[in-house]
Amino acid sequence: MTDIQHAGALGRPVTADRPPGLLHNLFVRNLSAKVAATPMVVIVLVVFIGCTLWSLWFSFTDSRSLPNGAFVGWEQYERLFSARRWRISATNLLTYGIFSLVFTMVVGFLLAVLMDQKIRFESGFRTIFLYPFALSGIVTGLVWQWIMNPTLGLQSTMRGLGWTNFTFDWITNTDMVLYALLIAGTWHGTGFVMVLMLAGLRGVDEEIWKAARVDGIPTWRTYLQIVLPMMRGVIVTTLVIVGSGLVRTYDLVVALTNGGPGLSSEVPAKYVINYMFNAGNLGQALAASSVMLAAVFVILIPWIVVEFGPKKAR
Amino acid sequence: MQSSVSIKDLSLNFGAVQVLKGLDLEVGQGEFIVLLGPSGCGKSTLLNCIAGLLEVSGGQIFIGGKNVTWSEPKDRGIGMVFQSYALYPQMSVERNLSFGLRVAGMPRDEIERRVARAAEILQIQPLLQRKPANLSGGQRQRVAIGRALVRDVDVFLFDEPLSNLDAKLRSDLRVEIKRLHQRLKNTMIYVTHDQIEALTLADRIAIMRGGEIQQLADPHTIYNKPVNLYVAGFIGSPSMNFLQGTLNGATQPMFVAEDGTQVPVSTYAFEAAPQGSSKAVLGVRPEHIVLGDVARTMPFSTEVEIEIVEPMGSDTLAWTRIAGQPVTFRADSDVLLHVGQKVLVGFDPARGSIFDAQSTNRL
Amino acid sequence: MASIAATIEPFGPRPRPFFTPTRIIIYGIIIVAALYYMLPLYVMITTSLKGLPEIRVGNIFAPPLEVTFEPWVKAWTSACTGLTCNGLAPGFWNSVKITLPSTIVSVFVAAVSGYALVNWRFKGSEFFFTCLLLGSFIPYQVMLYPMVMITAQLKIFGTLWAVILVHTVFGMPILTLLFRNYFASLPQELFKAARVDGAGFWRIFFQIMAPMSLPIFAVAIILQVTGIWNDFLFGVVFAGTQNYPMTVQLNNIVNSAQGVREYNVNMAATILTAAVPLIVYFVSGKWFVRGIAAGAVKG
Known part of the structure; x- marks a missing residue:
């Protein structure tokens, strides 16, 4: 002011x-x-x-390869939601997004708490946990594609070591490919969440910890019942950043599976690009992108509530 | 007096840095002790050691006759109040007070009884359902005190509890803490860098510097009989005037300032009768320098010229020189002084302090 | 332990076993997690140093028996990226040509904007800043096609200029936020003093603000260099086939290869592409962390 x-x-x-x-x-x-x-x-x-x-x-026109179509109302959206490929893409993103969000947040927070225990070589460990975040989605996708390669990767390695029934073919398995994506995606993103959470933990007043010790509150309860609620702001911000990033998921899928096998790992961002530049159906692509935009705004709501809502505990 | 908190040869090192150097301190039952010193003197560190929040490097701590050197903070029988209040922000006042007791598994009616009592003593009953964010600074500090109160302990530790408050609130809460002490009659150890707080609250003040206690005494002694130059200069605002010179010990001891001005100090109560001649510092508090006709009756008086006048409202502070060295003195605000005015001033060395220039100790 | 404690009067620091069970669990989890995180880097490096026959044995964790740098040479000079087979080298230089100017332009524009937002507020400046922040959440796919049309109108579509423009535009929100927060943390008196001394907008920026802000410039440059180097989408859409950045070429090498898949060459190419951001990250370490923490937590 x-x-x-x-x-x-x-x-x-x-x-x-x-x-x-x-x-x-x-x-x-x-x-x-x-x-x-x-x-x-x-x-x-x-x-x-x-x-x-x-x-x-x-997105309300029937434009094909050029933006010159006539106004057709909600037709593109109706077509979009009846398209099998879009429904698969959207469901995939929802599944992958929720798992990924929960997993990166929980693991990121736990890692941050562990790193907060005055451990030796903290900066070394932090460097290790965060380096994947410096890599592109393409690089991440290609490395994991190689590790999860069913004929020469982890599966064959384990079989070579004696577990002849060991099966790890998620990347070529229609039902499991999303979890392959999850492995690569969380490997890439957890360090980022950890760093933000660690910054949040370090931002907690040291005297709060002292007061909790005098009160005789065990460390885990202090984290859970006092520190975690105090980090609401950091958590919401992280959720929003990670969440809106997940909606955009593109590079990683292109490199890891390119949407396959079949359509089983397609995502909305790929759908848009495909219709925009390859299939020459601009109206459809823009309708899909508008739905992505709507999804992001749904994710943004909690952040807006925290940032611009009634100012309370600060 | 039975000892409530007893510290024996306590030392603390952070790596190679000695933060506390073999401290000894006996705090009597129901006594109000203030640890006073500039930042970095080790006063908060000492308090954290007593609380068990810092592990000591050597020595022992007894609380209520029990050796608690290795005990967890919660088992030491202490309650602590912090500068930043350190209230749990997502919990209501009521839960802030009761959380520790709940975790300890205390029966519910006992918890309710204690919270009600603390709320009554601190007059925070109407605030019990509020969150800390909706409280004023003073209210938050009361809740913080309440959190120590519900623990029903003998020893209260205060770590600069009033430093985050504005001047008006600070003096209000100061009185309240004093009242609380008179009512509860438990032992309190209070850390501050504010000498007014120390002088007004303490039964005894421990003045600390560089991890050591310089002087431990009641406020009157600290103020009037400081044991060394450091304590003398630290306590009192405006601070004590110091005249550099030489002390000639004889049947009629005489302090000779650097410019030759002679101050007869035979009225001064020496710790040991001065022998021979040695470098010394004569300290006189500004309010012990008198003006006008009264000055004539003092063992030492001289005419000085006033250089600066600072009206403070209740009194007036004047800057001048005695024996060529800068001196301030306090005059009644009704006495109109102006720059360049020549006035007669005097003082009785009996109310002053004389220090050895070498050891800086009181003579 | 308990009997000893009871007989000896507690004195000095509390004796503690060097390893408590809790500490062992903490370090155990951290070390296991660290190994998991290191694994892909290890696999990348070892695979790239193996010959194809060794790879066909099928143990990706085994260290190379015979170290060969041939895959690296091939990845750099002669791997096929679609129709041409010139390796990653052209892509590397394209990425350099994209990253350098994009970083400089975007950091400069954002620094000036952040400075104007803090010290020279004008009517609506906060509104535009809020829009900018919200804009950073809009999926790129929404603005992609109109941006194609704009660059086509400017006659730069399919050139390096288009990519530079796009990176400047989409780098604005985070960078402006970074600079705004930093400039706001500098003492306002400094700015006032300079104004009283008669210094104008640009003079204050170049002679007072910028020299005091080298740390935040470093953070911004690190963010942009890694971000732009890692970009795939804008490169593939705006740069034109001649200017494809390294990430696009890498993906072409690996995912559109015909015939025998040369996994060692693929991994060598992957490391080469990851090298620049990895070096930036390992060298800058703390600054990188500061950048992402500052951009997110204070936002």
Whole structure:
């Protein structure tokens, strides 16, 4: 609050005797600042607002390879939800997303708690847990594709070691391929959650821990009943970032399975790209992308509630 | 007096750094002890050691006659109040008070009884269902005290409990803590860097510096008979005036300032009669320097010129020089002083302090 | 233990066994987890150093019996990326040509925007900033086609310029947030003093703010270099076949190979592609962590 007032005071020319006119206000005052902020304003108006509205609009047309189709109402959406490929993509994303979210959050938090126990070589371990996050989805997908390769990867290694019945063919198994995706995806993302959680844990007032010790509260109960509720903000932020990232899942699938076997690991982002650039069905692609957008906004709601909702415990 | 908390040869090292150096401290039953010192003097560290939140490197701690050196904080019979309140933010006041007792598996009616009693003593009954975020700073600190209260322990530890509050609230809560002590009559150990808090609250003050206790005494002694230059300079605002010079021991001991000004100090109660001649520092508190006709009756008086005047409301602070060395003195606010004015000032060395310049100890 | 404690008067630090069961469990879990996380890197490296016959034996965890660097040479110079067989080298240089200018442009634009947001607020600046933050959550697929049309209108579609533009645009939210938070944490008095001294917008930025902000520039550059290097989608859509970045070429080598699959070459190519972000990550370590933590937690 004070910040805004202070900036306003600075922005107003002190020497002006009469109030500056509207034109003056619009263009001359802080001209350099406005020039500097132009890219941001243009990006927001043209890309984030303009392009999104454009896509929403053309998702209601029957455009094929060029955006010139006629308005057809909800037809593209009806077609979308009756398409087998989309239904598989959406279900896959839902399954993968929920598992992935729960798994990365829980494992990430547990790792953060373990790292918080004043262990030796903490930064070394943190480096190890986080390095996958520095890799691209393509690299992650290809490495795990190789490890999970049924003929030469983990399966054959274990069989070679004597477990002749060992089976690990998830990557080629229609029913299990999503869990193969889950292994690669969580390997990639858990370190990120751990780092955020660790930052959250370290942000907890040290005196809270002291008070809990004087009160005789066991460490695990302190984490569960005192520290975890205090980290609500960090947890919601992490959930939103991880969740909205999951909706975009693309590179990893392209590299790991390319949607296969069959359609069994297709995801919405791939559906959009496919219809947009390969199948030449723009209206359908944009309808699918609009549904993705809606999904992201559903994920955003808890964050908006925390950030802009009634200010309570802080 | 029976000893409530007893610390024997306590030391603490962080790596090669000695934070506490062989401390001894006996705290009587029901006594209010204040640990006072600048930041980094080890006062909070000492308190954390007593609480069991820091493991000691050497020595022993007894609480209520029991050796608790290896005990967990919860088993030491202490309650603690923190500077940041350290309330559990997601729990109501009532749960904040009762959480430790619940975890310990205490019967429910006993918990209710204790919470009700603490709430009554601290007058926080209307707040019991609120969350800490909806409380003011002063209310939060009361709840924090309440959390120590429900533990029904003999020893309360306070770690700078008022430092996060504004000046007005601080003085209100100060009085309340004093009242609480008078009512509960349990042992309290209180850490602060605020000398007013120390002087007003303490039965005895321990002034700490560099991990050692410099002086442990009641506030009056600390203020009037500081054991060394450090304590003398640390306590009192504005601080004590120091005149550098030489002390000539004889039947009529004489302090000779650096410019030759002679101050007869035969009225001063020396710890041991001074012998020969040695470098010394004469300390006089600003309020012990008197003005005008009264000054003439003092063992030492001189005419000085006033350099700066600071009206403080209740009194006026004047800056001048005695024997060429800067000196401040306090005058009644009705006495109008102005810069350049020549006035007669004087003092009785009996109310001052003389320190050895070498050892800085009181003579 | 208990009997000893009872007979000896407690003195000094509490005696503790060097390994308590809890500590053993904690370290056990952490070490097992660390091994799991290291595994793919290990497999990548060992596979890339093996010959194909050794790979066909089928033990991916075995260290190479005969170390060969041939797969690396092949991956770099002659592996087939679709129709051409020039290895990853062209992709590497494309990625360099994309990453360098994109990083510089996006970091500069975001730094100036963050600075303007903190110190030179204008009407609506907070509104635009909120939109920017919300915009970062919009799936790229939504804005992809219109962006294609915009770049086509600007006659840069299928060139490096298009990729640079797209990276600048989509890097804006996180970077602006990063700089805004950092500039807001600097003492305001400094800025006021400079204004009283008569310094203008750009002078304050270049001579006072930027020199004080080297740490956050480092964080932003690390974020962008790794992020842009790892990008696949924008590269494949906007760059044009001549300019495909390394990730796209890598995927082509591995996933569209004809005939015999050369897993050792694939893994060598994968390491080569991962090398730049990995080196940046291992060298910068703490700064990388700071970047993702600052971008997320304070947002």
